[in-house]
Amino acid sequence: MKSTSCGEGLMQLLAAYGVDTVFGMAGTMTIELYRGIALAGIRHVQCRNEQGASLMADGYARATGKPGVCTIIAGPGVTNAATGIAQAYCDSLPMLVISGACAAPTLGKGWGAIHELDDQAAVTSGFTAFSAMIRSPEELPEWIGRAYALFRSSRPRPVHLSLPRDLLPQTIESAWMPRRAPSLPMPDPTAIEEAAARLAVATRPLIVVGGGAVGTRAALTAIAERLGAPVLSTNAGKGILPESHPLSLGCSIVRQPSQEALANADVVLLVGSQLSAGDSFVPRLEIAGDLIRIDIDPEELVSVYGAALSIQGDARAALPALAAAIARRELGSRPEGATRVRQVLARIEQSLSPVERKHVQVWRTLRANLPPDAIVLGDASQLVYSGSFAMPMDEERCWFYSGTYCALGVALPMAVGAKIGAPQRPVIAVAGDGGLMFTINELATAAEERLALPVIVWNNDALKEIVDQMDRRQVPRIGVEPKSPDFVRVAEGLGCHALRATSAEQLAQSLRQALSADRPTLIEIREDSDWLSG
Numbered sequence: 001m002k003s004t005s006c007g008e009g010l011m012q013l014l015a016a017y018g019v020d021t022v023f024g025m026a027g028t029m030t031i032e033l034y035r036g037i038a039l040a041g042i043r044h045v046q047c048r049n050e051q052g053a054s055l056m057a058d059g060y061a062r063a064t065g066k067p068g069v070c071t072i073i074a075g076p077g078v079t080n081a082a083t084g085i086a087q088a089y090c091d092s093l094p095m096l097v098i099s100g101a102c103a104a105p106t107l108g109k110g111w112g113a114i115h116e117l118d119d120q121a122a123v124t125s126g127f128t129a130f131s132a133m134i135r136s137p138e139e140l141p142e143w144i145g146r147a148y149a150l151f152r153s154s155r156p157r158p159v160h161l162s163l164p165r166d167l168l169p170q171t172i173e174s175a176w177m178p179r180r181a182p183s184l185p186m187p188d189p190t191a192i193e194e195a196a197a198r199l200a201v202a203t204r205p206l207i208v209v210g211g212g213a214v215g216t217r218a219a220l221t222a223i224a225e226r227l228g229a230p231v232l233s234t235n236a237g238k239g240i241l242p243e244s245h246p247l248s249l250g251c252s253i254v255r256q257p258s259q260e261a262l263a264n265a266d267v268v269l270l271v272g273s274q275l276s277a278g279d280s281f282v283p284r285l286e287i288a289g290d291l292i293r294i295d296i297d298p299e300e301l302v303s304v305y306g307a308a309l310s311i312q313g314d315a316r317a318a319l320p321a322l323a324a325a326i327a328r329r330e331l332g333s334r335p336e337g338a339t340r341v342r343q344v345l346a347r348i349e350q351s352l353s354p355v356e357r358k359h360v361q362v363w364r365t366l367r368a369n370l371p372p373d374a375i376v377l378g379d380a381s382q383l384v385y386s387g388s389f390a391m392p393m394d395e396e397r398c399w400f401y402s403g404t405y406c407a408l409g410v411a412l413p414m415a416v417g418a419k420i421g422a423p424q425r426p427v428i429a430v431a432g433d434g435g436l437m438f439t440i441n442e443l444a445t446a447a448e449e450r451l452a453l454p455v456i457v458w459n460n461d462a463l464k465e466i467v468d469q470m471d472r473r474q475v476p477r478i479g480v481e482p483k484s485p486d487f488v489r490v491a492e493g494l495g496c497h498a499l500r501a502t503s504a505e506q507l508a509q510s511l512r513q514a515l516s517a518d519r520p521t522l523i524e525i526r527e528d529s530d531w532l533s534g
């Protein structure tokens with residue numbers, strides 16, 4: 001039998017776990033990994049900077065529900081990738097980061113080895129579930145098994161494994177096999193009954209769902225309808241209850257009227273969410289009523305908001321059980337939920353500023369020209385903040401805006417990863433002029449991969465969110481009005497189609513064309529365009 005190297009064995013093991021794609025950048029120390037990538041028949045997508053690799057792996061994980069994998073070098077590969085890993089940590093996504101490392105005998109010695117980073121595993125330990133330096137090839141099946149157990153059976157978070165360069169070529173004894181992951185934690189039936197009892201007597205119940213509630217539509221709908229409870233979502237929970245449903249408040253948690261509805265509820269059911277300040281722009285939301293929380297992570301159940309009643313378990317098991325328990329109970333009388341929802345949404349509509357009305361116009365055009373299962377990846381720009389509540393989603397896992405880590409430049413590489421993971425679905429990226437400049441190089445990756453990817457740039461010639469904050473606090477505008485390049489020419493130079501949309505019809509038409517084009521299309525929309533009335 002031909003001998004197998006550690007690098008080959010690792011990639012074959014990952015293929016056995018279902019890995020079909022890795023996002024990466026090769027280097028001297030990871031060359032033997034690439035022999036394994038070829039042997040295992042895994043697709044390798046070459047980023048232009050490792051930040052792109054980790055963000056593509058993140059977007060792939062969001063679109064597919066499968067762990068995103070990136071393969072990077074030691075030192076600068078790891079520090080470049082840090083932003084995407086940390087974002088996946090904040091958003092509880094499964095991600096496996098395989099990095100090279102300096103040769104084992106040099107580790108921790110400060111000898112000046114190429115790409116040396118003292119205690120590389122510790123560098124990422126603050127934003128991974130675990131980060132390990134592999135000491136011998138035979139350790140790998142266990143570490144990979146642990147990573148997949150965590151991805152499949154608990155709150156998913158990134159895992160980083162550093163592989164010293166002298167390990168990868170070593171011969172392994174026999175092929176490595178996947179280890180079976182444990183099943184998901186089930187909720188306590190007594191706590192479910194108690195939750196049902198409290199919700200049954202609530203007069204103004206309200207439900208909030210986050211990313212941990214993905215996959216619970218049927219049970220969530222049944223609970224909301226039986227209780228007549230409005231449903232508010234975070235960005236990660238957008239579309240779990242279709243936003244066209246009369247009880248949906250959408251992802252409007254950032255708006256005052258929705259925050260008041262939350263404050264005034266007498267019982268709040270919070271499912272699979274930490275109520276991050278990145279979603280509401282408020283460090284701590286007011287919740288006066290009883291808080292019932294369902295979460296897979298026991299620590300989450302006691303953090304920030306605490307809970308009157310905690311249910312630990314996977315929401316996909318807990319919500320059907322709760323729906324059944326509520327169905328068995330007599331309910332008290334309560335005001336009609338759909339009326340409350342209409343009132344809150346009308347107040348939000350009235351509270352929009354002129355520029356937010358422009359955002360709404362853009363989102364209307366995008367919505368009208370995208371099918372319901374289209375995936376939208378948003379960057380931290382004002383257009384996207386408005387999109388959270390102004391871009392209706394009737395499907396879950398279609399809207400991705402990472403307000404918690406809130407790093408500029410993430411949307412484009414995430415969209416590349418999402419489109420590669422879900423090629424049959426329309427995918428678009430939306431970013432501001434400032435944010436796009438962080439990762440515009442990845443347009444080259446998208447062009448090389450021939451992705452039909454519309455990239456919408458909201459151009460206001462400014463880091464407008466910060467300009468507005470400076471103006472409000474009478475701080476001089478320093479460092480917030482960078483000169484943008486000619487986006488159309490830059491995108492064309494990187495191998496994309498590109499245009500500036502000068503009317504709603506042109507935006508609609510170019511979007512439709514871009515969804516089936518032979519390459520990405522950058523579509524610039526200027527905030528000062530005449531066609532946006534505000």
Ligand SMILES: Cc1ncc(C[n+]2csc(CCOP(=O)(O)OP(=O)(O)O)c2C)c(N)n1
Nearest residue numbers: 381382407408432433434435462463464465
């Ligand atoms: C990596 C990173 N650096 C800085 C910031 C702070 N920041 C938040 S929003 C913003 C402005 C973004 O400008 P742009 O992308 O043009 O969007 P706009 O606010 O103009 O709509 C900045 C600088 C950030 N979120 N992330």
Ligand SMILES: [Mg+2]
Nearest residue numbers: 432433462464
């Ligand atoms: Mg801007």
